[in-house]
Amino acid sequence: MTQAATFLATAASSDDSSFHPPSITDFFPPAIFFEGTPFEMTRITFAQLLATLAVVVIFWLGTRRMTMVPGRFQSIVEMGLDFVRVNIAHDLLGRKDGTRFLPILTTMFFMILFMNLTGVIPGINIAGTGVIAVPLLLAVVAYVTFIYAGIKKSPKNFFKNSLFPSGVPPALYIIVTPLELLSTFIIRPVTLTLRLLMNMIVGHLMLVLFFSATQFFIVTLGGWWTVLGAGTLAFGFAFTLFEILVAFLQAYVFTILTAVYIQLAVAEEH
Template identity: 80%
Template sequence: MTQAATFIAKASSSDGEFHPPSIEEFFPEPIFFEGTLFAITRINLIQMLATVVLIIVFLIGTRRMRMVPSRFQSVIEMGLDFVRVNIAHDLLGRKDGNRFLPILTTFFFMILFMNMTGVIPFLNIAGTSVIAVPLLLAIVSYVTFIYAGIKKSPSNFFKNSLMPSGLPWVLYILIIPLEFLSTFIIRPITLTLRLLMNMIVGHLMLVLFFSATQFFVVTLGGWWTLLGAGTLAFGFVFTLFEILVAFLQAYVFTILTAVYIQLAVAEEH
């Protein structure tokens, strides 16, 4: 039974009451290897599926590149060019942009594909709606911009990150801890929570609309069907909005990583 079907079943249970979606649905019971460190839940399977589909799409799209591209190759090239031109080169320049392009491209498409599973029937939940994936990506982003800064200026990266030039020395007592929190603590936390919370809220809203539709139409019936038609319409519109959010969150995460790298390799470092 899919996650959405589970919600609907709860919404129309025999007690005749509406049961809204719960945050507990993001912690499903293990399907395989229960009780071990390698326990696999339904959400883990969706994450694996999104990863496999992403790999297959790019293998097929880039396997036989032609001067006159097919439609599928054109779509793949447009996606790659979007990251390369609008994120990597715009923020980092051609040299550093090409240098960090693989990781930025991986971030964008991995997040996009995992986000999109939240609006695909029978999957119905984003692979990024549990903290493991957003946190892992945030840690990789964190390590990347620190590596970039140290590589650019081994002796001055941390000094310049914590001590902006041109300030009176007495202000550094306040500035250093604030810069440390902002640069080395808050960045990975906000990257993680921004992506995670958007996917959680989006999923809960979609399930709320569609389970409410089922409740009004099937459980209550009669004139309540009109409300069911309204919640169905809202659910459809919100699905389109979630598709936009899936893209925007992939874009925001990737462009913020590029911004952090750009700050780390700035000339003053």
């Protein structure tokens, strides 16, 4: 293995037939359409538009002619909608508040899910959520939503109860209040953004590493190196399945945390 590592390091430093591992530059791709214009589109923006179009088309086709006895496609769409409605919105917020915030939670879940899934689509191979703009925008939406929910529920006491929780001795507020400010109003949007962003970045880098190594071993080196290529190919396919699971889990975690923050904001003590 040491000889193999040495060989790969030497090959990677050569100019011809070299191994090019993935890097953070993958997330700054060149323009593919309308270069130099306000409508410049890279592979990532194309993935984002494709995911958005897919969400719109799927739900339009699945709901435009709904029947009492749903067909297979309508059933799949309804199952997706019911998953968010029952397992996230109503389960955490109750029927009244869950129905009230259901549109934004549903949009958030499926937007993240479809943009995450572009990372495993051949030819695109990068998640639409792999640049900070999308996770940050979604985190800001979640942030504004739970603050709005809290103010709407208790206009006078929301910030007071958030920063000065009941049951704490007044002398400890000098410690508790800065911590509550940090955890509630600063750390929440930051962690929402970074959790989604980092998972998509790491997933992309791992997939590219496996499949680029496969191409290098089998096509460039050949010979007995194809054995290692078969191994990296198998790992690549296994990690692709794992990334599909991660795409779903990250959409679920982001949406359920948003619902939890809303639930905390509309709690009776506020």
